[in-house]
Amino acid sequence: xxxxxxxxxxNDTLFPETGRxxxxxxxxxxxxVEFRPGQTCCGQMHANTGFRGEAFSQARRLVRMYxxxxxxxxxxxxxxxxxxxxxxxxxxxxxxxxxxxxxxAMLPRVYELSEFLVDKLGVxxxxxxxxxxxxxxxxxxxxxxxxxxxxxxxLLAKVRGLELAPLPNLDRCCGFGGTFSVKNGDVSSxxxxxxxxxxxxxxxxxxxxxxxxxxxxxxxxxHRQFAPMKTIHMAQILASxxxxxxxxxx
Amino acid sequence: MSAVVEHSLTDRPVLDPAxxxxxxxxxLPVLRNPQLRKNVAHAIDVIQAKRxxxxxxxxxxxxxxxxxxxxxxxxxxxxxxYLTQFEGRCTTAGGVVHWAADAAEARxxxxxxxxxxxxxxxxxxxxxxxxxxxxxxYLEAAGVRTYETDLAEIILxxxxxxxxxxxxxxxxxxxxxxxxxxxxxxxxxxLSDEPKLLTAAARNYLRQKFLSVPTAISGANFLIAETGxxxxxxxxxxxxxxxxxxxxxITLAGIEKVLPRFQDLExxxxxxxRSATGERMSPYTSLWTGVTPGDGPQKFHxxxxxxxxxxxxxxxxxxxxxxxxxxxxxxxACPVYRQTGGHAYGSVYPGPIGAILTPQLEHLRHAQSLPxxxxxxxxxxxxxxxxxxxxxxxxxxRAQVTDQERKTVGKFFDPMYVGLRAxxxxxxxxxxxxxxxxxxxxxxxxxTRKDGWIHSLPSVGGKWTQTRDLRGLPKExxxxxxxxxGQSSKGAREHGSEAR
Amino acid sequence: xxSVADSRRQVLDRIRAATQNSAATVEQxxxxxxxxxxxxxxxxxxxVRARQERFIERLxxxxxxxxECATEELAATxxxxxxxxxxxxxVAPAALPAEWLAAGFDWxxxxxxxxxxxxxxxxxxxxxxxxVAESGTIVLHHSETEGRRVITLLPDWHLCVVRASQIVETLxxxxxxxxxxxxxxxxxxxxxxxxxxxxxxxxxxxxxxSATADIEMTRIKGVHGPRFLHVVVVEDRDQGLGTRD
Numbered sequence: 002x003x004x005x006x007x008x009x010x011x012n013d014t015l016f017p018e019t020g021r022x023x024x025x026x027x028x029x030x031x032x033x034v035e036f037r038p039g040q041t042c043c044g045q046m047h048a049n050t051g052f053r054g055e056a057f058s059q060a061r062r063l064v065r066m067y068x069x070x071x072x073x074x075x076x077x078x079x080x081x082x083x084x085x086x087x088x089x090x091x092x093x094x095x096x097x098x099x100x101x102x103x104x105x106a107m108l109p110r111v112y113e114l115s116e117f118l119v120d121k122l123g124v125x126x127x128x129x130x131x132x133x134x135x136x137x138x139x140x141x142x143x144x145x146x147x148x149x150x151x152x153x154x155x156l157l158a159k160v161r162g163l164e165l166a167p168l169p170n171l172d173r174c175c176g177f178g179g180t181f182s183v184k185n186g187d188v189s190s191x192x193x194x195x196x197x198x199x200x201x202x203x204x205x206x207x208x209x210x211x212x213x214x215x216x217x218x219x220x221x222x223x224h225r226q227f228a229p230m231k232t233i234h235m236a237q238i239l240a241s242x243x244x245x246x247x248x249x250x251x
Numbered sequence: 252m253s254a255v256v257e258h259s260l261t262d263r264p265v266l267d268p269a270x271x272x273x274x275x276x277x278x279l280p281v282l283r284n285p286q287l288r289k290n291v292a293h294a295i296d297v298i299q300a301k302r303x304x305x306x307x308x309x310x311x312x313x314x315x316x317x318x319x320x321x322x323x324x325x326x327x328x329x330x331x332x333y334l335t336q337f338e339g340r341c342t343t344a345g346g347v348v349h350w351a352a353d354a355a356e357a358r359x360x361x362x363x364x365x366x367x368x369x370x371x372x373x374x375x376x377x378x379x380x381x382x383x384x385x386x387x388x389y390l391e392a393a394g395v396r397t398y399e400t401d402l403a404e405i406i407l408x409x410x411x412x413x414x415x416x417x418x419x420x421x422x423x424x425x426x427x428x429x430x431x432x433x434x435x436x437x438x439x440x441x442l443s444d445e446p447k448l449l450t451a452a453a454r455n456y457l458r459q460k461f462l463s464v465p466t467a468i469s470g471a472n473f474l475i476a477e478t479g480x481x482x483x484x485x486x487x488x489x490x491x492x493x494x495x496x497x498x499x500x501i502t503l504a505g506i507e508k509v510l511p512r513f514q515d516l517e518x519x520x521x522x523x524x525r526s527a528t529g530e531r532m533s534p535y536t537s538l539w540t541g542v543t544p545g546d547g548p549q550k551f552h553x554x555x556x557x558x559x560x561x562x563x564x565x566x567x568x569x570x571x572x573x574x575x576x577x578x579x580x581x582x583x584a585c586p587v588y589r590q591t592g593g594h595a596y597g598s599v600y601p602g603p604i605g606a607i608l609t610p611q612l613e614h615l616r617h618a619q620s621l622p623x624x625x626x627x628x629x630x631x632x633x634x635x636x637x638x639x640x641x642x643x644x645x646x647x648x649r650a651q652v653t654d655q656e657r658k659t660v661g662k663f664f665d666p667m668y669v670g671l672r673a674x675x676x677x678x679x680x681x682x683x684x685x686x687x688x689x690x691x692x693x694x695x696x697x698x699t700r701k702d703g704w705i706h707s708l709p710s711v712g713g714k715w716t717q718t719r720d721l722r723g724l725p726k727e728x729x730x731x732x733x734x735x736x737g738q739s740s741k742g743a744r745e746h747g748s749e750a751r
Numbered sequence: 752x753x754s755v756a757d758s759r760r761q762v763l764d765r766i767r768a769a770t771q772n773s774a775a776t777v778e779q780x781x782x783x784x785x786x787x788x789x790x791x792x793x794x795x796x797x798x799v800r801a802r803q804e805r806f807i808e809r810l811x812x813x814x815x816x817x818x819e820c821a822t823e824e825l826a827a828t829x830x831x832x833x834x835x836x837x838x839x840x841x842v843a844p845a846a847l848p849a850e851w852l853a854a855g856f857d858w859x860x861x862x863x864x865x866x867x868x869x870x871x872x873x874x875x876x877x878x879x880x881x882x883v884a885e886s887g888t889i890v891l892h893h894s895e896t897e898g899r900r901v902i903t904l905l906p907d908w909h910l911c912v913v914r915a916s917q918i919v920e921t922l923x924x925x926x927x928x929x930x931x932x933x934x935x936x937x938x939x940x941x942x943x944x945x946x947x948x949x950x951x952x953x954x955x956x957x958x959x960x961s962a963t964a965d966i967e968m969t970r971i972k973g974v975h976g977p978r979f980l981h982v983v984v985v986e987d988r989d990q991g992l993g994t995r996d
Contacts, residue, residue, distance in 0.1 A: 010678065013729045014688050015722065020729035036733045041678040047671060049627060049646060051653030055675035062679070087646070090568075141628035174586040178626025180667065185275050185624060186714035191282050191590040192626070193718065221719030224704055290967070297968040314790035321787045329780040331766045336777045344952070350759040402974060403965040419965060426966050446966040450974055457975065462866055476777065478950050488904065488961035488976025495900045496866055506762065511777070511784050513950045514930070517923040518791065520956070521886075531809065531886035532958035535976060537900075540952040545863055546899040547953075557762045565769035 003033045004117065005070040007063070009077045010042035016213045022240035022247070023076050023114060026129075029240075030122060037066055045083035048091070050180045057095040060088050068103045072121060073111045076236050078212045079179075081113040082146030113143065114236055115152040115211055125155045130243045132162030136205040137235075138196075138219065140212035141174050153211060153235060160238060166203040173199070177218040197222050201230060209235045264413045264594035267385070268613050271597020273620035278595040287423055291415070291592040294422035295583045301529025302580065302634075309525070318518045320638040323574035326476075326509055327564060333476035333509045334555065340479025344541025346551040354384035357556050361386065361468065361501055362393055364552055368499050370395060370466040374457075376483065376490045377401035378470025379417050379577060380503050380556060382599040383612070386468070397468075398460050400489035402453050409436040415593030415601060418527045418579040423592050457489070467493035467548070471504035472576070473519060474553075477512040480540040481553065484523055484533045491535055500548035505556050507564075507573040519576060522636035526578035559612040568647055572607055574637040579604075581631035581641060587624060596621060603631035607644045615651055622648035666711045685730070692724040699723035793927070795885070795920025799988065802884045802920045806913075807984060809887025813959025814972050815980040822987050825912070826850045829876065832910055832981055838873035842906060844898030851876060851912070861902050869901050874908035875977070880951075882918040882984075883925050886958055889913065889982065890925060893953040900955060909960075909977040914987040 004027055008020045027034050044059030063084070067073050075081050085108070092101045118124055137157060143149045157165055176182070176192025183189075200208050200219060208223075210216050213234050220232035233247065241247035262280075265271045281287050306312055326333055338348040351357035365373065373390065375381065375397055387397045387408075399408045403421035407414055410432040414420030421429075430444035433452050442452055469490065473482040481502050483490050494500055510519065516538075524533040542551050563572050582588040582602025593601030598609040598618060606621040622645045631641040656662040663669075677687045698705045705721040707713070715721060727735075767773060777784075797805065807817045820828040830853035833841065840857045842864065852858050859872055878896040879889050889911055891897045903909055919925050929950055961976030972978060 008729050010684070014691070014724060017725055017727060017729035017732055021732060024733075036730070038730055038734070039681045040730075041681055041684045042674075044678075047675060049649070050667075050671060051622075051646075051649035051651075052671050052675065053650040053653075055671070058675070059678050086643075090643070141626070141630070145629035145633050172630065174626050174628035174630070176586065176626055178628070181623065181626045183711050183714035184667070185278070185587075186717060187275065187282050188278050188587055188590055188624070189626070190718040191288075192586050195586075195590070217721070218719060221715070221721055224720040224722075225706075225718065294968050297964075311791040314788075314792075317788050318791055325780075325784055325787055328770055329772060329775055329777070329783070330770060331763050331772060332775040332777045332780055334763070334766070335774075350762050352758045352761050352765075356758060400975075401965070402963045406965070419968070421965055422968070424966075426969075429966055446969040447971050449966055450963055450971045454974055461975070462870060478952075480952070486961065487963045487974035489974065491900065491904050491955070492975050495904055506766070514926045517926040521791075521922055524958075528964065530813075530958070532883075532888050532956060534813070534957065534959050534962050536954075536956040536958075538951070538954040543893075543953055546893060546901075555762070557765065561762065561765035561769050564766060 002031070002072070002122070003035060004072045004074045005035050005037060005067060007040055007043075007067065007073050007075045007080070008036070009075060009080045012077060012213055015217065016234065019076055019213055019234040019236050022234065022236040023074065025245070026127060026236060026240040027074070030124060030127060032122070039066060043080045043083050045080055045087075046179055048083065048087050053091065054095070056087070057091045060091050061096065061100060064088070064100060064104050064107060068107045070107070070110060072117065073107070074114060074117045075111065076114045076211070076234065077214070078113050078140050078143035078147055078149065079214060081111060082142035084108070084111055086146060113147055113149065113211065115149055115156055116147070118156060118239075119152045126159035127156065127239050129160040129239045129241055130162050131160050131238045131241045131247065133207055134164040134166055134205045135207045135209050135238065136166040136168045136200060136203040138168060138175065138200065138208055138210040138215055139171050140210050140215045143211050144172060149211070156235070156239060157209075163238070166205040168203055169199050175215045175218050177215050179214070182218065193218060193222050197226075197228075201228055205230060207231055207233045207238075209233050209238055211235050263411055264415075265597055266382070266413045266594070266599050268598050268609050268617040271618070274595055274597070274624040275620065277597055278591040281591050281595055286425070287592060288590065290423050290425045292589055294419060295589055298419070298529050298583050302525060302583065305525045305529055305531060309521070315518055315522055316636055316638050319522055319636055320571075320574055322510060322515050322518060323637050324571075326511055327507065327570060327573055330506065330509070330564065333511055334506060336476040337474050337479055337509055340477070341541055341553055342479070344479050346479065346541040346553055349552060349554045351554050351556045351558070353558050354556075357384050357503060357554050357558065358386055358389045360554050361503065362390065362395070364499070364501055365390070365395055365466060368466050368550075370499070372396040372398065372464050373466045373468055374398045374400050374460055374464045374493050374497065375404070375467065376469040376485065376493045377404050377420065378468070378503060379414075379599050380470045380505055381468065382414060384503070384556070384558065386503070398457070398464065400457055400461070400493060401485075402450060402487060402489075405453050405456070406432060409433065413594060414599060416579060416582060417577050417600065423594070461489075461492040461496055465498040466501070467497040467499070468501045468503065469493060471502050471508050472523070473516065474504055474509040475513050475516070475538075476509050478540055480513070480538050482516065482536065482538045484520070484536045486528070486534045488535060491537055494537060494539060495547050497548050499550040499552075501552045501554065503554045503556060505558070506560050507575075523576055523578055526580040526634065526636045559614065562614065563611045569607075569611060569644055571639045572604075572611060572644060574639055575604055575608065576637055578636055580634040580636065584630040584634045585625075586628060586630065587626060596624070603641045603645075604639070607641055607648060610648055610652075615648070615655065619652045619655070622652060670711065685728070688724075688728055695724050791923070792921060793923040795924065797884070797920050799915070803915050803918055803984065805920070806882050806884035806887060806918050809884065810959070810982055813887055814962075815887070815959055815982055817982045817984060819984045819986065822985055825983065825985050826853065828983055829853055829910065829912070832983065833874070833876070836874055836908055836910075836979075836981075838908060840872045841874045841876055842869055842872040842902045843876045844896055844902065846895035847876065847878065861898055864902075866901055866905065869905045872906045874910065875902050875906040876910045876912075877903055878912050879917065881925050881928060882913045883922055884918055884920045886922065888922075888956050888958045891955045891957065892951045893955070900953065903955070904976055907973075907977055908979040908981070910981045910983065912983045912985060914985045916987050918984075
């Protein structure tokens with residue numbers, strides 16, 4: 002099995018440790034990981050802000066780059082949702098037949114990380130060890146866009162040493178929403194405060210998710226408030242073993 | 252006492268999209284009002300819980316949603332046929348059907364009917380469509396006294412307030428505020444704040460009006476093309492009062508309210524109350540057809556209102572907006588609405604449906620901030636009983652607003668616009684992206700504290716750092732790490748991959 | 752009134768332009784309508800007894816009072832309910848069976864009473880068209896045994912008689928029942944009330960007494976409609992008194 006990692010622009014820039022964890026994890030599961038250096042962005046930020054033409058050119062770029070990949074693995078549920086939910090409309094409006102065909106052929110091979118593990122590789126126990134109390138935040142795009150269901154929970158349940166603290170109001174948005182967080186900064190902050198109350202109420206050591214954008218939002222507020230909790234992408238938990246514990250940034 | 256009145260007048264929310272401030276600004280008074288936020292959150296949490304319970308009970312919920320959206324799509328696809336059929340059947344049954352191209356015309360038609368009836372007062376069933384066309388102020392100015400009869404609408408009318416929700420319009424008002432309004436306006440200084448007694452006060456206040464005012468105005472939940480019938484769903488009985496006791500009844504209905512057949516109600520009625528109030532059926536659902544001799548109003552008018560709906564119909568993607576059956580499930584599920592309540596939307600239609608409906612009804616001349624008033628979390632789409640893909644329409648409307656705005660000089664230099672244009676160039680070439688990452692790291696270093704975090708940023712970034720820190724950029728991007736790793740272990744890994 | 756006609760044309764023209772249809776009739780689009788997906792549950796699966804129990808349970812859930820009785824006990828049961836209500840003045844529709852009008856109470860028979868007269872009544876007694884178990888709904892078609900709409904609206908207390916054979920399980924079954932009205936067997940029964948084969952002109956679906964939750968989502972029973980809904984469910988199946996009516 003050969004998987005091409007689309008790291009996404011913000012993970013590349015802000016959260017390289019998530020990418021490193023994906024590589025560690027997949028290689029441990031005997032997946033050959035490749036990384037195409039020309040990759041940049043899926044176009045989500047532009048699409049969701051109304052820059053349709055710009056989003057289209059990034060979408061086209063991504064499809065051209067990955068159309069021959071055996072599997073594309075993306076550790077960001079919102080970027081996968083962008084590809085699944087918004088590319089078809091963009092290509093319908095602005096693309097040509099050839100591009101639509103390329104995309105249709107590629108789409109079934111695009112996986113969010115937990116989908117790739119559970120559906121494609123058929124594993125739930127990835128041999129991870131993470132002796133901490135963890136709460137799981139279901140990102141909206143993972144929950145309602147990709148319908149990840151209980152895949153993330155099943156993966157976490159098999160992590161040795163991990164104590165899972167259930168998060169109340171699991172389906173409630175953290176208030177990030179991309180440029181929403183600054184365009185409607187005050188509303189976004191109010192949503193964040195409500196979410197944070199639930200998250201901190203779990204008294205977990207870590208809050209995890211399959212999307213670093215929510216975690217950047219939650220983690221930024223935790224740091225501001227000196228909260229006794231850290232955020233960590235689930236890839237880092239799944240990559241963690243007794244001999245190689247997760248790199249956790251203080 | 253008069254100070255209180257003045258206060259409520261100056262604070263009266265603006266629900267005219269042409270005059271309302273943009274959403275982020277309009278949201279501020281609510282965000283700074285903990286009592287109001289508490290009222291809103293409490294109310295929608297209660298409805299949400301009830302809804303979830305009753306939806307879970309329906310094993311065929313998804314099939315009902317599929318049928319409902321298909322029925323509405325069919326009604327919209329052949330809207331001319333169904334409306335003319337409705338017109339014919341309603342007329343045969345003794346009703347009079349009027350067509351109004353816009354709000355002004357609908358108001359004029361209604362006033363003409365009232366003048367013919369020599370009506371100087373009118374009782375009303377809660378209708379958001381009448382609020383949309385701003386009927387009450389128009390009628391009052393023309394000398395017709397309007398009496399709202401839905402409990403929530405009475406609270407708002409007497410409190411000189413505006414609706415903040417389409418099903419529970421006064422959910423932002425708590426019992427002590429209701430008590431204050433009723434005590435003052437009904438002259439009941441000793442009234443308690445027990446909801447039961449407040450409700451009884453409203454019953455007494457309206458009873459004589461129901462029995463004496465000969466003209467009523469309603470909206471409609473559904474029009475039935477097949478029979479010419481009108482359907483109203485309600486809880487209190489004020490609707491039944493208005494559509495049974497008066498001599499003359501006027502129903503104002505958007506053209507999208509028509510259903511092809513009577514039997515379609517078997518789908519809609521199963522979805523509506525569960526979605527709207529978390530009940531299996533609302534206490535009262537009434538259907539009437541034109542005029543029935545000896546039973547109810549002997550004069551019946553229907554005003555069919557376009558007011559921008561036909562232009563929504565013209566857009567293939569946006570057309571689904573018109574499936575809406577006004578259940579408000581989307582606003583109850585919306586995490587943004589939960590924080591801001593309804594007034595921030597500057598329209599009688601708040602919440603996610605308002606964020607897509609209002610700008611479209613305004614032909615995007617107003618309310619351009621509304622499509623951005625969402626984190627695109629998708630909760631609205633998930634609960635919508637007629638499967639309106641609200642996030643999809645929000646994004647489409649954002650594109651339309653952006654296309655409009657980016658032509659203007661002011662927006663050309665807006666930091667976010669500049670940034671997004673630059674990002675597009677950067678993302679078109681990997682080397683430019685990598686160069687931008689390096690520059691970004693150097694730039695942000697100035698703001699990064701010793702702990703490795705950024706606590707304050709200028710410009711747009713300041714909106715982020717007002718409540719959250721940002722981790723400083725790591726020394727090495729992922730692709731740099733990958734490149735270094737490849738160079739250091741190339742031989743070994745190539746060997747490994749051959750072995751597999 | 753020429754401007755009115757103009758608006759009609761203008762609105763219809765806009766709609767036709769938007770939907771890219773030329774003036775169609777419903778007959779022409781019947782095919783599209785018939786093809787709509789109807790995957791939801793139409794028919795229930797409960798036993799007769801379970802259905803009746805569900806109906807009663809759901810009525811009670813929304814604060815209606817329910818009693819059950821056998822056909823021969825009906826008159827006595829009605830009388831007992833009336834007495835227990837502590838009320839004296841009742842209104843009833845014109846065609847209600849005479850034995851339902853218990854002695855010892857003031858009865859006003861509605862043959863076009865003024866609203867102010869109905870308002871004087873403390874309660875109302877009616878039959879119904881149908882009961883829907885799943886939602887605990889009573890359906891009135893306002894026939895001569897169900898009464899004009901005003902009589903089940905103004906009095907504060909409503910006693911409704913539902914025969915067990917009138918209870919359906921699902922809402923779609925009620926709609927089926929409506930379309931069956933046009934069939935041969937049902938025609939005779941219904942023609943007096945509705946006109947054969949016609950869909951109902953007037954319907955009131957009642958699910959519990961009038962209520963509001965407009966103040967802090969606190970459910971308050973009784974606003975403008977009857978504050979009290981009482982239901983008598985009559986077991987009419989075993990006796991073989993008509994299969995459907």
